[in-house]
Amino acid sequence: MSERKIRVLVAKPGLDGHDRGAKVVARSLRDAGMEVIYTGLRQTPEMVAEAALQEDVDIVGLSILSGAHMTLIPRILELLKTNGQDRVKVFVGGIIPDEDCPRLKEIGVTAIYGPGAPIEKIVNDIRLALEPAS
């Protein structure tokens, strides 16, 4: 009971309505022993940051397929910071063009995954990202 579980928020910010990928990831993280809070579709950056705060998560996983990532992600990172959740790691999955990745990492995204990313890798990356902190 006293062992700390990894808590992950899986969120779908923006307007695309396809959350199969997000649900597959949520399920896989559950099977890896994590506690996954799923927010559902069409979340604003404010809703995502608020949920991350109330649930005191270690990881925020964003699934974005709409192409609006360069608008949504910086805003979410900013809100997390404003709320005092600087130590929360942000993972992104979806359709993110290669040329956008360096900029996203620069502003604080921990990892970015495209279609076909092996789920074991995501699980491992999450564990690694949290290692020094816990």
Next chain:
Amino acid sequence: MGKSPLDPILSGERLALARLLTEVENDSPAARLMLDELFPHTGKAHLIGVTGAPGTGKSSLVNQIALHYRRTSEVNPRRVAIVVVDPTSPFTGGAVLGDRVRMRDLAGDPGVFIRSMASRGSLGGLAQATAGMVQVFDAAGFEIILIETVGAGQTEVDIARLAHTTLVVESPGLGDDIQAIKAGILEIADILVINKADLPGVENAESALRGMLSLAHPVQKIFHHGQVMSLPEAVTREASKWEPPLLRTIATDGTGVEELLAAIDQHALHLRQNGGWKRREQARLEAELQTLLTGTLVAEFRANIPAERYNELVEQLVQRTLSPNEAVKMLLKRRA
């Protein structure tokens, strides 16, 4: 102003609150200390348990209840905290907590705080952790605390018992009246809700539930063979008894929620007027003490027993050379 670690909690600072809830859930020593300090500040909130089978629409209903509490009393709307408990996978220890999906209407309201919680598979521990989280919200000044659990087993019933007012949520088409008999949770209902009342079968569900209710909570008069029959004095004596109302709601559009809120407030009033509020507080705190005492004693006791000795006894049980009762006796004797 003197800085105390309590201040951010008492003033409802959301990050401090969220972090303390995590500590409480993990039952850390720091959390126990904080709970001790916060305890004198608790006892003000109205705790409302919401339970029922999966798929009856509990989360949507909780969403609506919270929305209405925030809307109706416009002058000084009561602040609402929501604790949602979902099962942990017994095989992997993980969980997917998806109730927020149904509660998106509440996003952006600073007077609402939603916290999802995985059951983590431990029996006494879950009730204890939930009680702790409720205390934190209570101390932080949330006047209404909704506790949502899946009404599938004893643990969930125990958690619902934390509450002053317990709602049991049913919906049409989940099963016939035999299901209603099986579901022992009907007896713990202070208010029965038939959600999804726009679905066919609502009449059947209602009459089945009404029948079951009259068994669990004897009514003053019953209809039988077309006649009104009075019940013997002994059954009707308790005039101050609360008779659980049966209400219909449609959580997706809010139909019936206003009436539900009125019933909840009425129940709170009833409890306060009949000393029931105090009785429930007493029962709740006593149960909490019991859980803590049991947990602490067992942990302390186990710490004094070498692991080899314990495993040896378990092996003897497997070999059938010792009965569980005898094993307990031996362990207790050793200590004395």
